[in-house]
Amino acid sequence: MNTDEKGSMIGVDEVCKRLKVSRSYAYRVIRRLNNDLKERGLLTIPGKVNSAYLEERYFATELPGLAQNNAEMHDGGDNGGGLQGC
Numbered sequence: 001m002n003t004d005e006k007g008s009m010i011g012v013d014e015v016c017k018r019l020k021v022s023r024s025y026a027y028r029v030i031r032r033l034n035n036d037l038k039e040r041g042l043l044t045i046p047g048k049v050n051s052a053y054l055e056e057r058y059f060a061t062e063l064p065g066l067a068q069n070n071a072e073m074h075d076g077g078d079n080g081g082g083l084q085g086c
Contacts, residue, residue: 009048019058033057 010018015026033053034044 008051009045010051010054011048014051015049015054018054029054029058 012023012026012030015021015029016023019026019029021029027047030047030049033049034046036057037044037050037053
């Protein structure tokens with residue numbers, strides 16, 4: 001399966017690459033996104049996240065005032081210096 005297909009599930013290694021973050025931070029991102037999806041009543045898979053949802057939350061370009069709201073979308077963790085552990 002192509003990881004760019006809408007609705008495909010990706011794991012920690014792909015999240016590391018796309019966000020350029022450490023492995024531990026990627027797991028935190030996955031957990032947070034999956035919690036958001038659970039609150040919407042959707043099923044999730046531990047350690048995986050929907051590719052389209054990751055793209056929507058972290059790479060949205062059509063949001064007005066994106067630069068101002070960027071801090072609100074970031075969950076405040078330090079990425080530990082980049083790609084450590086990936």
